[in-house]
Amino acid sequence: MVKKTQGVEPLAIGIDIGGTNTKFGIVDEVGNILFSNDMSTRVHKDVNSFIDELYNNLHPFIEQAGGIGRIKGIGVGAPNGNYYTGTIEYAPNLPWKGIIPLGKLIEDKFKIPAIITNDANAAALGEMMYGAAQGMKDFIMITLGTGVGSGIVANGHLIYGHDGFAGELGHTIIIPDGRLHEGTGKKGSLESYASATGVRLTALEFLEKSPKPSLLRALPQDSIDSKAVHDAAMEGDELAKEIFEYTGKILGIALANFVMFSSPEAIILFGGLTKAGDMILKPTRESMENTLIQVFQNKVRILVSHLKSADAAILGASALVW
Amino acid sequence: MVKKTQGVEPLAIGIDIGGTNTKFGIVDEVGNILFSNDMSTRVHKDVNSFIDELYNNLHPFIEQAGGIGRIKGIGVGAPNGNYYTGTIEYAPNLPWKGIIPLGKLIEDKFKIPAIITNDANAAALGEMMYGAAQGMKDFIMITLGTGVGSGIVANGHLIYGHDGFAGELGHTIIIPDGRLHEGTGKKGSLESYASATGVRLTALEFLEKSPKPSLLRALPQDSIDSKAVHDAAMEGDELAKEIFEYTGKILGIALANFVMFSSPEAIILFGGLTKAGDMILKPTRESMENTLIQVFQNKVRILVSHLKSADAAILGASALVW
Numbered sequence: 125m126v127k128k129t130q131g132v133e134p135l136a137i138g139i140d141i142g143g144t145n146t147k148f149g150i151v152d153e154v155g156n157i158l159f160s161n162d163m164s165t166r167v168h169k170d171v172n173s174f175i176d177e178l179y180n181n182l183h184p185f186i187e188q189a190g191g192i193g194r195i196k197g198i199g200v201g202a203p204n205g206n207y208y209t210g211t212i213e214y215a216p217n218l219p220w221k222g223i224i225p226l227g228k229l230i231e232d233k234f235k236i237p238a239i240i241t242n243d244a245n246a247a248a249l250g251e252m253m254y255g256a257a258q259g260m261k262d263f264i265m266i267t268l269g270t271g272v273g274s275g276i277v278a279n280g281h282l283i284y285g286h287d288g289f290a291g292e293l294g295h296t297i298i299i300p301d302g303r304l305h306e307g308t309g310k311k312g313s314l315e316s317y318a319s320a321t322g323v324r325l326t327a328l329e330f331l332e333k334s335p336k337p338s339l340l341r342a343l344p345q346d347s348i349d350s351k352a353v354h355d356a357a358m359e360g361d362e363l364a365k366e367i368f369e370y371t372g373k374i375l376g377i378a379l380a381n382f383v384m385f386s387s388p389e390a391i392i393l394f395g396g397l398t399k400a401g402d403m404i405l406k407p408t409r410e411s412m413e414n415t416l417i418q419v420f421q422n423k424v425r426i427l428v429s430h431l432k433s434a435d436a437a438i439l440g441a442s443a444l445v446w
Numbered sequence: 447m448v449k450k451t452q453g454v455e456p457l458a459i460g461i462d463i464g465g466t467n468t469k470f471g472i473v474d475e476v477g478n479i480l481f482s483n484d485m486s487t488r489v490h491k492d493v494n495s496f497i498d499e500l501y502n503n504l505h506p507f508i509e510q511a512g513g514i515g516r517i518k519g520i521g522v523g524a525p526n527g528n529y530y531t532g533t534i535e536y537a538p539n540l541p542w543k544g545i546i547p548l549g550k551l552i553e554d555k556f557k558i559p560a561i562i563t564n565d566a567n568a569a570a571l572g573e574m575m576y577g578a579a580q581g582m583k584d585f586i587m588i589t590l591g592t593g594v595g596s597g598i599v600a601n602g603h604l605i606y607g608h609d610g611f612a613g614e615l616g617h618t619i620i621i622p623d624g625r626l627h628e629g630t631g632k633k634g635s636l637e638s639y640a641s642a643t644g645v646r647l648t649a650l651e652f653l654e655k656s657p658k659p660s661l662l663r664a665l666p667q668d669s670i671d672s673k674a675v676h677d678a679a680m681e682g683d684e685l686a687k688e689i690f691e692y693t694g695k696i697l698g699i700a701l702a703n704f705v706m707f708s709s710p711e712a713i714i715l716f717g718g719l720t721k722a723g724d725m726i727l728k729p730t731r732e733s734m735e736n737t738l739i740q741v742f743q744n745k746v747r748i749l750v751s752h753l754k755s756a757d758a759a760i761l762g763a764s765a766l767v768w
């Protein structure tokens with residue numbers, strides 16, 4: 125059911141494509157989400173079947189909101205989404221390989237303009253317009269979900285780079301020859317440690333190498349994920365806490381490197397891993413400060429996004445339209 | 447002797463402060479260097495004595511050029527130089543510790559406006575106006591000298607960050623818990639490997655650990671520096687070549703990380719280490735490409751600056767004035 129709106133102000137559709145799920149919604153110009161929902165990304169091995177389901181999900185609500193004529197455009201945040209070309213290119217965490225002309229496919233189906241960007245760039249726009257980064261001109265958004273995404277704002281503008289692909293901080297190498305990333309084949313990237321996937325792998329490693337007792341040992345291996353580690357740590361499990369400390373230490377080194385690149389006012393963290401709160405934030409902050417040279421120390425705030433997860437992604441994507 | 451100029455077009459002074467030497471010159475608006483010279487930075491433990499010598503060196507040539515009234519301003523590139531505040535703050539490679547109000551000291555002495563920036567930012571401006579980056583809107587300048595400096599241009603503008611200190615890529619950590627940097631106390635930074643200092647330390651390590659014969663073994667330890675390694679490699683010395691390969695491998699990982707941050711069109715390398723040519727560039731390129739995820743591969747040019755060293759620094763610093 126679309127919430128009632130007054131008059132005929134233009135609306136925008138915001139779509140956030142993640143490796144697991146896709147969130148979508150209809151948003152007005154001041155950031156009210158009139159309707160939102162989600163669907164599985166993963167089940168659609170073919171991008172056309174994905175777009176068909178997306179259309180079928182959205183169509184009744186577009187009609188209810190006054191028809192497609194009232195929708196100014198569609199903003200899409202997607203892994204490896206390219207602002208300049210409207211394509212998704214070689215996204216390791218999506219089921220569609222190669223170069224996908226997502227913008228064109230959406231425009232052909234919905235018959236209105238579509239604008240694509242990196243999912244984390246969209247999140248950064250959402251934070252700048254409606255969230256923790258309001259008023260900031262230099263900040264970095266890091267999303268800690270299934271993967272690690274990033275959006276970088278400098279001088280008040282998103283950094284897209286010469287080809288539209290800037291801001292892939294999850295793939296920067298923090299530990300050369302470190303843990304293998306199954307999706308990229310590269311070793312030691314931030315994403316292979318500081319994502320939900322990374323926390324699960326760290327847990328499995330720690331359980332094998334450490335003699336310590338742990339609540340996690342009672343679980344079948346398939347059930348050991350970042351949520352299980354979180355639950356165990358909340359009950360005081362020492363090994364679970366060490367897993368977050370290790371994750372935070374690596375994340376902190378990465379954040380320090382990013383600070384020494386663009387010297388942001390703040391780093392905004394977003395996503396599932398931030399739910400661990402100080403269990404991960406404290407070692408992250410300590411490690412970042414220890415890694416920074418003096419001129420950067422005690423200056424950069426690490427903030428956790430206070431936007432609701434689904435809202436932030438949809439708002440950020442819709443912000444591309446305005 | 448100041449070269450003859452026509453008319454009374456305004457001139458600028460460009461000053462490049464390095465850890466060892468300071469270069470300075472008088473430049474016209476189209477990039478002709480009318481006069482240039484250099485002096486030692488290192489001998490001046492007190493910044494005031496440094497500025498006195500700088501003034502005494504420049505003064506006769508300012509008079510010859512038509513007096514201070516003809517000089518529009520002074521641009522200064524210096525390690526940890528801050529564009530916003532005109533200060534040098536905690537520069538590990540300079541003899542002056544803490545926060546130095548360099549801009550104010552220069553203005554008080556010369557009685558004309560002074561603009562300060564990071565030495566590598568100045569070099570980036572020089573490349574953008576007169577060098578290999580002409581016409582580029584997204585590139586990264588890396589200076590490989592005594593230390594490693596960097597200037598980052600995105601969307602056609604230098605990235606200064608919220609506090610003016612962006613672009614300290616030499617201090618990003620490439621090998622956590624790696625080699626100690628004497629100046630910063632941090633371990634495993636790019637600068638501790640991919641600078642002249644780093645090459646010397648790698649050479650000493652390799653000579654100790656490897657059983658291989660090497661021309662370098664004939665030299666007293668104090669004479670083993672990046673030039674000696676270069677000379678030995680040019681004569682086919684295997685160990686010397688391995689030192690450059692190792693250096694290039696680490697530099698390549700770092701460059702890949704920077705590419706995944708701001709997705710530049712090119713990386714411009716500058717400074718002493720580039721004289722090793724393909725002995726360092728080939729492993730650097732290979733390591734960069736191997737580290738990049740697919741979407742960035744075979745896109746980013748690694749270029750060597752073709753500006754003369756002294757000219758580039760002075761031109762870049764003077765470009766701050768225009």
